[in-house]
Amino acid sequence: MIPTIVLFSWQLASNPSNEEARMQLERTYEVEAHRAEASEASNREDYVEAISWLEKVVEYSPWDPSARELRSECHLHNGDLTKAIQDLKPTTKLRNDNRAAFLKLSKLYYILGEHEESLSQVRECLKLDQDDKDCHSHYKQVKKLSRQLESAEELVRNQRYEAAVEKFESAMKTEPNVELYRKRAKERICHCLSKSQHTEAAIKMCTEALQRDPQNPQVLKDRAEVYILSEEYERAVEDFQQAKELDGDNEEINQGLERAQKLLKQSRKRDYYKILGVKRNANKQEVIKAYRKLAQQWHPDNFQSEEEKREAEKKFIDIAAAKEVLTDPEMRQKVDAGEDPLDPENQQGSGHQQQWPFEFNPFGSGNFHFKFNYN
Numbered sequence: 504m505i506p507t508i509v510l511f512s513w514q515l516a517s518n519p520s521n522e523e524a525r526m527q528l529e530r531t532y533e534v535e536a537h538r539a540e541a542s543e544a545s546n547r548e549d550y551v552e553a554i555s556w557l558e559k560v561v562e563y564s565p566w567d568p569s570a571r572e573l574r575s576e577c578h579l580h581n582g583d584l585t586k587a588i589q590d591l592k593p594t595t596k597l598r599n600d601n602r603a604a605f606l607k608l609s610k611l612y613y614i615l616g617e618h619e620e621s622l623s624q625v626r627e628c629l630k631l632d633q634d635d636k637d638c639h640s641h642y643k644q645v646k647k648l649s650r651q652l653e654s655a656e657e658l659v660r661n662q663r664y665e666a667a668v669e670k671f672e673s674a675m676k677t678e679p680n681v682e683l684y685r686k687r688a689k690e691r692i693c694h695c696l697s698k699s700q701h702t703e704a705a706i707k708m709c710t711e712a713l714q715r716d717p718q719n720p721q722v723l724k725d726r727a728e729v730y731i732l733s734e735e736y737e738r739a740v741e742d743f744q745q746a747k748e749l750d751g752d753n754e755e756i757n758q759g760l761e762r763a764q765k766l767l768k769q770s771r772k773r774d775y776y777k778i779l780g781v782k783r784n785a786n787k788q789e790v791i792k793a794y795r796k797l798a799q800q801w802h803p804d805n806f807q808s809e810e811e812k813r814e815a816e817k818k819f820i821d822i823a824a825a826k827e828v829l830t831d832p833e834m835r836q837k838v839d840a841g842e843d844p845l846d847p848e849n850q851q852g853s854g855h856q857q858q859w860p861f862e863f864n865p866f867g868s869g870n871f872h873f874k875f876n877y878n
Contacts, residue, residue, distance in 0.1 A: 534563045541573065550577040568597035572604075584611050595627070602628045606638050609645065616683035618649045648677045648684070655691065664695035671695070686715045690722050697725040700784055705729040720750040727759060732783055734776070736767035765841020772846070775825035775838055783839070787830050794826035 541556035557574040564570060575590035588611050595604045605628035612621035622645045628638035655670035671688040678684045689712040696705035709726035713719065727742035743760035750756055776783055779793040801822060803815040824845060828834045834844040 530563065534560055538570065541570075545573060545577060548580070550580045553577045554581075566597060568594040571597075584615055587611060600631050602631050602635055602638060605631070606635075606641060609638075609641060613641075613645060614681060614683075616681070616687060618645060618652060618684075621645050622649050644678075648674055651677060652684075659691065659695060662698070664699040668692050668695045682715075686712070689715065690719065693722055694725050697729050700729075700732055702729050702733045706733070718749055720746040720753065720756060723749070724753075724756050724759060727763060731763060731766060734770065734774075734783065736763055736770050739763040740767055762841050767841075769838070769841055769843055773821070773843060775828050778821050778825040779829065781829075785829075790826060790829045794822060797822045798826075 537556045537559045541553045541560065544550070544553035544556060554574055554577045557570055557577070560567065560570040561574065571590045571594050575587045575594075578584075578587035578590065588608060591604055591608055591611075595601045595608070598604070605624050609621045609624035609628070612618075612624060622642070625638055625642045625645060628635055629642060632638070651670055651674040655667045655674065658664070658667035658670060671692050675685050675688045689708060693705060693709035693712045696708055699705075706726060706729050709722055709729065712722045713726070716722065723742045723746035727739045727746065730736070730739035730742065740760065740763045743756060743763050746753070746756045747760055770777075776785070779790060779797060781789055781793050785793075798819065801815050801818040803812045803819060806812045806815045828838060828844060837844045
């Protein structure tokens with residue numbers, strides 16, 4: 504290819520009155536001067552100035568790969584990987600067999616945590632030469648990590664959370680050096696542990712994830728859900744509120760905050776789970792088992808003095824109420840939503856009043872008798 508300066512010089516030599524050729528030649532000399540200034544600035548590591556000169560070069564000569572390549576390097580030195588990629592991408596078409604650019608793009612995307620795009624770019628390199636050792640080596644690394652992450656996400660979609668955790672942990676071992684992959688894996692492990700209700704491990708992992716990314720609303724939401732399971736409602740409200748500040752349009756976060764606030768309010772009144780000493784995810788059989796044990800312990804007939812009997816009566820009523828509420832799907836759903844189905848305040852304006860689920864009759868032959876209404 505004939506250099507631009509030489510081309511315009513020939514045109515002027517053959518036709519000195521060619522103003523267009525004269526203007527283009529002057530512009531070409533000017534651009535070359537800018538290129539020289541950019542090269543000098545880059546050599547003395549003044550990359551901001553170098554980029555400023557190169558912008559003028561690229562504006563005049565957008566199809567010049569060398570200017571874009573140099574500007575890409577300057578962006579890299581400034582830590583702006585995204586702009587470096589934007590400059591490097593066109594050079595894959597501006598130069599024939601530009602495997603070096605495809606490999607570099609793949610590595611840049613890899614560092615940015617975009618493993619799918621990284622895989623796409625390195626495959627372009629191998630299309631040009633399937634035996635390229637550098638591209639093949641990088642391809643194996645990216646392919647392994649990509650498979651692990653995709654497999655983990657598929658397990659999450661299928662709600663196989665414990666298996667997903669193992670895959671994310673394997674991904675961190677595959678790529679221990681790129682922080683973005685470790686951060687993302689910890690975020691997803693936090694989510695999986697939250698969903699599988701491993702409360703202690705979930706809180707620990709979510710907290711680690713937030714140390715790496717304190718402004719992550721999804722991790723805050725996941726930890727808040729775990730705090731609810733652990734009955735730490737104040738902490739749950741705090742996390743949901745922070746998550747809402749970061750992502751106010753997220754409906755799950757808004758609903759979670761409302762639920763946590765209701766549960767906090769309810770916990771300061773009557774907590775049916777605490778009364779029976781069962782976890783929030785306890786099944787019906789566990790609830791009944793806990794009830795029977797406590798009912799036997801606190802039945803008023805077990806006590807002698809009137810004061811002890813009155814205290815036992817109160818506890819027994821609470822125990823029976825808790826059992827009735829937590830074994831009734833509709834009432835338990837209200838409890839989990841932060842409402843007390845037996846609180847008279849929640850019945851106002853509802854058109855009906857919730858009946859107390861049992862009747863207490865202290866009269867008779869001096870004994871305490873309890874009649875339960877299961878309707």
